[in-house]
Amino acid sequence: MHSDQSYTGSLQTFRHGVHPESYKERSSASPIERMPFVEEYTMHLNQHLGAPSKPIVREGQRVRRGELIAEAGGFVSVALHAPVDGTVVAIDLFSHPNGQMQPAIKIRIDPYSTQRMEVPLPEIPVEQMDYQAFINGVQQAGIVGMGGAAFPAHVKFAIPEGKVCRYLMLNGCECEPFLTCDHRIMVEYADALIDGTRILQHFVQAEKIFIGIEANKPDAIAILREAAGSSGLPIEVAPLQVKYPQGAEKMMITAILGEEVPSGKLPLDVGTMVSNVGTIVAVADYFRRSKPLIERVLTVTGTAVQRAANLLVPIGTPMRQVVEYCGGITVPSPRILLGGPMMGMVQKNLDVPVVKGTSGILILTDKEVQSFDTYSCIRCGRCLDACPLFLNPAKMGLLAKNGLWDELEENNVLDCFECASCSFVCPSGIPLVQSFRVGKSMIREKKARENK
Ligand code: SF4
Ligand code: SF4
Structure with a gap:
């Protein structure tokens, strides 16, 4: 890196990559709205990468908005705070956006709770x-x-x-x-x-x-x-x-x-x-x-939601109520994605809470995300031209399909950050990124077994 290197004024970029349609115009001009409080909030203990937070409250305990309810469970972990004034009604397993039942603290809101910060933390002379x-x-x-x-x-x-x-x-x-x-x-x-x-x-x-x-x-x-x-x-x-x-x-x-x-x-x-x-x-x-991370801005959008919006939402709010606040879903069998369409996670239903990593709730029609037939690789090379890391997705896809995990690792699949650019351009509809996800977890499991 050169010491005098800096942005030069022209539109710079990286090599390769893709140009999907942006679809941002539905919500890009909508000012951030504060989502009204709802009745209950589910605060998952693992809503960050690393060790889960450790609860320090018990059932029946009153908590204030912004109060610590779980402390960091290690260095790679963070604290968790109550998003509202209320009472802890359960510490149990609840549905997590990752598809599993995971431990969480459920808080029922006080009827007259306001969104003002109620816990005056000391001045922080940073x-x-x-x-x-x-x-x-x-x-x-x-x-x-x-x-x-x-x-x-x-x-x-x-x-x-x-x-x-x-x-x-x-x-x-x-x-x-x-x-x-x-x-x-x-x-x-x-x-x-x-x-x-x-x-x-x-x-x-x-x-x-x-x-x-x-x-x-x-x-x-x-x-x-x-x-x-x-x-x-x-x-x-x-x-x-x-x-x-x-x-x-x-x-x-x-x-x-x-x-x-x-x-x-x-x-x-x-x-x-x-x-x-x-x-x-x-x-x-x-x-x-003095406000800990108790709420976040997220986008609710997609062709199958009544109204697209950018909302300031307390962490733990049920996603169903977030979408209802935006007028609800307009089609009988919607497809739900958390995050964007490229790297977002498919969600079965909206019976999960907003977590710290929820940047968007995307509701599309079935037709928009229908799965296409998959054909054999025609060696067109488009995936190679798309990959921003200069990997060889076509070759990696073949290795993953045949379960050749060692060879897949030798071809640097662990560098892949699952951007899905390769899948996006593949004319044969090969689910490349999905196969890399499987391959990466097989390689990691194998390494963990070897290190035992
Ligand atoms: S998903 Fe992985 S292999 Fe495919 S383009 Fe992105 S980084 Fe490259
Ligand atoms: S884009 Fe698809 S069909 Fe073309 S080389 Fe890559 S995997 Fe094969």
């Missing part, structure tokens, strides 16, 4: 903290990556010994079709975003801060340029080409710095820390307003 206290604070606040992966933010913010953060990158690409919550966050919460950036920059001391935004969000680019200009921080807003998966960390780094993160390495290995814009706003919410 600028006087040392780095470790800041990291602990982020973990205590329950903050995870809000782009969908839900990786504990404090782990990402902790710079390992011997590494430096020269570039801080805020990810506002939101390249997944349909989703618009990050777009609205940048437009409406620009001051909090800059404030959160100021807090993080105080600790990481990056030479340069980039805000990467796809060029299809000109209002966000203009607003953040203005806010950044008066911030006194070394921020450059970088409009990036509209291309999927531009918002993947490694792709954004390549687009902005012209530098590729090598296979098996992390952004900090090339001196860069990347964080989603929603995560940075959550940092400002906690350190400036």
Whole structure:
């Protein structure tokens, strides 16, 4: 990486990738609305990557909005807080968006609960903290990556010994079709975003801060340029080409710095820390307003929902009530996806709660996501041209189909981050990404058995 390397002003991007239809116009101009409170909230203990949180409340206990209800279960874990004033009515197994029954704390709301913060936490003099206290604070606040992966933010913010953060990158690409919550966050919460950036920059001391935004969000680019200009921080807003998966960390780094993160390495290995814009706003919410992560902005959209919207929703709200707030579903057999259509997770029904990683609820018609017939590979090479990591999906697909897990690993399937670009372009309808998911879990299981 060259020390003087920076964004040059033209629309930069990475190589390969695909251009799916954006479908963002249904919700991109809808201001964020606060979802009204409902009766019950289900707070799953594992709604982040890593160890589940450990409950510190008991059934029958009264809790206040913002009060700690479960503490971090290890370093790669975060705390969990009550999203409303209410009573703990159950600590039991409940349906999780991952398809399993998982432990959760159910809270019944007090009838007159307001959405005002009721737990006055002490002032947090963040600028006087040392780095470790800041990291602990982020973990205590329950903050995870809000782009969908839900990786504990404090782990990402902790710079390992011997590494430096020269570039801080805020990810506002939101390249997944349909989703618009990050777009609205940048437009409406620009001051909090800059404030959160100021807090993080105080600790990481990056030479340069980039805000990467796809060029299809000109209002966000203009607003953040203005806010950044008066911030006194070394921020450059970088409009990036509209291309999927531009918002993947490694792709954004390549687009902005012209530098590729090598296979098996992390952004900090090339001196860069990347964080989603929603995560940075959550940092400002906690350190400036004493508000832990108890609610998030998500997009409800799709052709089969009455009204598309960007909503500020308390974590734990039943998804069925979120969709009902948007007028409900308009077709008899809808297809539900959590997240966008490229990397989103298929959901059987809406009887699960919103978790910290829920960036969107996408409701489509059966016809839009009907499965197509699968044919043999015709060696057209389109998947090779689509893969942003220059993998060979056609070959990997064949190895996965034949259960050749060792060979699949040799072909770097573990680098695949399941962006689905290869599946998207395949004219034979081969479910490539699904076969890589299976292959990766078979390889990991095999490794775990060998390490026992
Ligand atoms: S899903 Fe994996 S193999 Fe397919 S394009 Fe994305 S990174 Fe490449
Ligand atoms: S895109 Fe599909 S048909 Fe074409 S080479 Fe790849 S796997 Fe084969």
